[in-house]
Amino acid sequence: MLSIVPVIIAGGLGTRLWPLSCEETPKPFIEIFEGKSLFQKTMLRITPFLKEGGSPLIVTNKAFESLCRKQAESIGVTQFYSLIEPCMKNTTPAIISAAYFLAHKGDDPIMLVLPADHVITPFDKFVEYINQATKLAEKGHIVTFGIEPTGPKTCYGYIKRGESLGEGFSIDSFKEKPCKEKAESYIASKQHFWNSGIFMAKASVFLSEMLKYDPTNLNLIMSSIDQSFTEGQKVFLEAQYYDQIISNSIDYTIMEKTDKGAVVPANIDWSDIGTWDAYWDHQDKDDQANVLEGQVSAIDSQGCLFISKGVEIVGFGLEDIVAISNGNKVMITTRKKAPELKKIIESQEKEKVSKSV
Template identity: 35%
Template sequence: MLLPVVMAGGSGTRLWPLSRTLYPKQFLSLNSENTMLQETLRRLDGIEHKPALIICNESHRFIVAEQLRKAGLDHSGILLEPDGRNTAPAVTLAALQAIKNGEDPVLLILAADHDIQNNKSFISAVEKAKALADKGNLVTFGIVPTNPETGYGYIKKGNAISSEGFEVAAFVEKPELSLAEKYVSSGEYLWNSGMFMFKASAYLDELEVFRPDILESCRESLSACEKDLDFIRIERNVFCRCPEESIDYAVMEKTSKAVVVPLDANWSDVGSWSALWEISNKDASGNAIRGDVITEDSTGSYLYSQHRLIGVVGVNDLVVIETKDAVLVAHKDKVQQVKCIVAQLKNKNRPEYLQHREIFRPWGSHDTIAEGERFQVKHVIVLPGQITAKQIHYHRTEHWIVVSGTAKVHFEDQSYLVSENESTYIPVGIPHAIENPGRIPLEIIEVRSGVYLQEDDVIRVSSSGVGY
């Protein structure tokens, strides 16, 4: 049986301000109602397979679990990387996990942040790759190029292997434009997609030949893993010493078993705002619009409003992105430089590079809606049946006003209910938590006041929930 392995550990910067370090693009709804992670898993519906194994960063674990739950998607476990070490260690962890019970499944390695619009062609390519992987080959998927793209690596096709694919003649780094033009016109080259298929044992055997250090680090860190609900926690210290290497460099460029299956399925890695504009539906003026946007005499632009009205007049080929705490305006030809803005934010230690104003937690979310020198107002949502951690603050008091639902407030060693249009007060230094015992989301306006209002003013008293 096929075991899909979905790598969801990236923290890209090129789609800022929607994509943030703690909420990157694979968790966003960019070209459909589903998030990119959900779309990746839905894409497998036409293929016979085991529930997917997900690999993600430890800091993204609750986002992944919640998105799978909301979409009703089964999985075979969520592997938590304590630190990103590139794709070779990630795939190695998945392969070792897959053979734990004496099985040797064929692994379909997918990235969680790709867009594929022709699912029928994708399924056809997967079936061809499965036939090759069953014979012990290490398969990569090569995208049939549509233009001389300089942002992708290339794969040169070798001898044909029946009707399924080709031997890999060479992997080529991202070329200059003139060389990319030659590659595309020759018909001998494909874009390197970063998607793979092989038996778990076939990959591990080749890794043991070429990078036994990676294999040993992953084997040791996985052997000391801890199971926590759906999560598989990898031993941190050993894994963080693992060499950082891509699967291309570690194995695929060295093995004699590499083969490539062409994939012509309207694929995109959605690596920039201009790439997202290209795959989006557009109006008669060539504008791709999401949210509350009004245009006048404007063409060829990508316009995204998350929170408020955007009015655009007399502009062409722009990207305008509005979120609750940031606005990006860029020319479509310059969107690769968005990462420079993110670097500046990071250097200045501004939170906008790291996370959104609205922060999601396993129990719900909180959103800062107003703040001043000695006060902060948040809109807090606690999901039905959920509870925050019991905690103490030493620099702020809190007023909670219930606007929807019923709150069960845990205050020191007692608890009491607070209904709609009622409020309660939490003094400095008092252990407290808030629970939603009802069947609808609990909405609260929280007013903080004090000399220090940051999220790190918290001492956990219990782990019954997850705090701010």
């Protein structure tokens, strides 16, 4: 069996969890999940795949590398390489950079690509699905994991399965985040899964498919690795080339086009914790379905999420309200409206820029 190298993608700001997630401490690094961050939980769950002397590979950027290393060391993980992007890009440059870096070392391992900010439980069950996916990856497939949907969610993309491949299915098509009516039709078909954004494939297969579908950006990625410089376990990608790379997702660049795609259905509790409502859904609640953390009180209130890392929060006679404080910043919305937070934050940032010009 080929060796498995976990590749953790640790970038992005996660503005949907503002004000706790911010430029200084983005979503993957907020320590509010049983005292650990999602990044730390991801690092801990990959340990079963590290053979003696093996180490994971972290793809991050200059702003977050020290956070990655500090949080990893605090849970006893000290041996890993960081590929440091000079600027934030999407998943295609991150994954293909990792593939070329590993291939450049003379290896062709199976890459287990995991975002740093997902919740996966129970992980021992997910390990069984990884073992299934490994068999497909060894045959040259690029495997993703399709989460068995629990309802017509509109915040996730969907994958429609094709014909059986034994351990999984071929991929018929990828679907963008749908409206509720379309999501309901996907659920009714029993042929669609949530798109997890988790992948397994040989490094060589990622590279060959990138060569087929986006050779220009592959050359830029290769040049940024070839001209990189290493400082201990840190590999700084060359900005001259990396800055020119077009920022696209791996779904768009490869997965929607390749005939090597496969999906393994996974019946697990999974979330990318992309909204405060999703966070509420995955936390322990009191007998009124409230999630309360820090200096907060909920009086005659139901289904609320109150988190205080700053000013005290007191809620009275409320239902399905989200109230988050961090330092001198406070955000209040409904759980239903919480998914729109990213647009609001981006709009405010644009307004600040226009006022400063």
